[in-house]
Amino acid sequence: MRNLDRRKVLSLGVALGLVGAADPAKAWAWASKDSVAGSGTGADPEYVWDSATDPLMVSLLQNGQVPAVNAAMAGWVNNGDALPSGLPAELAAHLRTVNKLPPWADPVKLARAADFNRRKDTYLFMLYGLGSGIMSTVIPREARSVYWSVGGADMKDRAAKTFTFGYDLSQLDAFKPTGQFVVTANKTRLVHGAVRHLLPQSPHWRAVTDQSVPISAADILVTFHSLGTFVRRRLLDWKVPMSAADQEAFLHSWQVALHLLGVPDEYIPKTWAAAEAQSAQVLTPILAPTPEGLDLAEVLLGLTAEIDLGVTRGFLNEFVRYVLSNEVGDWLKLPRDYAAAALVRTVWPAFILFREGLSPVMPGTFYMFDQFVRGLAMLFLNKGSSSTTTPITIPTGNRPA
Ligand code: HEM
Structure with a gap:
């Protein structure tokens, strides 16, 4: 998948605000001294999966135990809940080891992150x-594995499940006993383990992959950068006020x-500079x-366009182009709407400045933009609050065709 030449990689990296794209042809060159572990083997995470979870999931799938596990786990929701009864002994033992925060987790930073998520939720959900x-x-x-896994056939349901992860992560008590994120992350880790076998x-x-086994540690890091690293970069680009402490807490x-998803600590960046x-190195060079x-993007944008956000589909397409670059917009064949493009590019910066109290001038279309960002946030929040249980279940098969 090393499909972009270096010049293109650099220009796309700049367009996405992901500065200094590395040479895609180079082997793993990120130093583990920059990780939360502070040291490591230096092994390429391209060939690291989840040795604690994956063999367990193979055995559960091969023994037909997954439906019973899903049923037992349905009511297991809060971080402080006891493990559900009726789980196979090896799975219960595994969850007892991993269903907790790492020793280096800092409750003060996690509380601040929760508060930051609440303060900036409209931008965060939108981004x-x-x-x-x-x-x-x-x-x-990611596109190929999401498309060909069983959930790819029903993207509305899959998007709702994925929202659960973001929703649970953004709750004030996300990491506390009353929150749900630790359980959601552990369920996700099991799902990923099953997908590696399925x-x-x-x-x-x-027929379309370059991997023998999907969802390596490197792939999870790629996804993290498309989420956390990208979102922080855009917030900085847009001059949304964020203190250094907020940024550190968000990281x-x-x-x-990432730790809860099973990524070894030696690959988890210690600072934003390291991230x-x-x-x-891992994200910008592989985008294609x-x-x-293309099919997934059309489905996802179609689902978003079904919600009344007070904007046209043309506006939505242009917003995606604004956020992700025209190059990505062209890849996705998003039709141009030049009037909407001009509106987004001129009003969005003014909208942020006014909304953040940095400018007294309210853009004429303030309410349209405000309804748009609030509508997107509600889309996430509704998905999260429409159920009291995390709907994530371990799959037992793939998408048929
Ligand atoms: C499932 C989150 C990385 C592929 C899930 C689910 C969540 C999630 C919440 C459960 C929802 C569902 O069952 O649909 C994440 C997060 C990641 C990450 C937060 C990294 C930060 C990846 C990567 C890949 C991947 C790197 C592939 C390259 C999948 C697939 C499923 C899944 C195929 C199963 C969907 C199904 O049941 O059909 N992920 N994921 N994920 N994820 Fe991930």
Whole structure:
């Protein structure tokens, strides 16, 4: 998937605000001294999966135990809940080891991150949804595995499940016993483990992939950069006020999330500078369109356009172009709407300045933009609050065709 030449990679990196794209041809060059672990083996995470979870999921799938596990886990929701009864002994033992915060988790930073998420929620949901969500469709491995896994056939349901992760992460008590994020992350880790066993059995996935097993640690880092690193960069670009402590706290919540998803600490960036360096190495060089990604982007934007956000589909397309660059917009074949493009590019910066109290001048179309960002936030929040249980379930098969 090393499909962009270096000059293109650099210009796309700049367009996405992901500075200093590294040479895609180079081997793993990110130093583990820059990780939360502070040291490591230096092994390429391209070939690291989840040795604690994956064999367990193979055995559960092969023994037909997954439906019973899903049923037992349905009511397991809050971080402080006891593990559900009726789980196979090995799974219960595994969850007892991993269903907790790492020793380096800092409750003060996590509380600050929760508060930051609340203060900036409209921008965050908008950037996660229209920025990261659509960017995932030009991350070839992610697009192909999402498309060919069973959930790819029902993107509305899958998007709702994915929202759960973002929603649970953004709650004030996300990491506390009353919150749900630790459980959601652990369920997601199990889902990923199952997918590593299932997707290699899909002839459709095998026909389009460059991997023997999907969702490596490197792939998870790529997705993190398309979420956290990208969102912070855009907030900085847009001059949304963020203190250094806010930024550090935001990173910390992602560090803990990555740990809970099973990424070894030696790959989890310690600082934003280290995260940006890693992102330049793993994310920017691999972005590319695929038939699967094009289909997913159309489905996701179609679903968003179904909600009344007070804007046209042309506006939505141009907003995606604004956030993700015209190059990505062209890859996704998003039709141009030049009037909407001009509106977005001139009013959005003024909208942010006014909304953040940095300018007394209210743009004439303030309320349209305000309804748009609030509508997107509500889209996320409603998905989260419409159910009291995390709907994430372990799959037992792949998308048929
Ligand atoms: C499932 C989040 C990385 C592929 C899920 C689910 C969540 C999630 C919440 C459960 C929802 C569902 O079942 O649909 C994340 C996060 C990631 C990450 C937060 C990184 C920060 C990746 C990567 C890939 C991937 C790198 C592939 C390259 C999948 C697939 C499913 C899944 C195929 C299963 C969908 C199904 O059941 O059909 N992920 N994921 N994920 N994820 Fe991830």
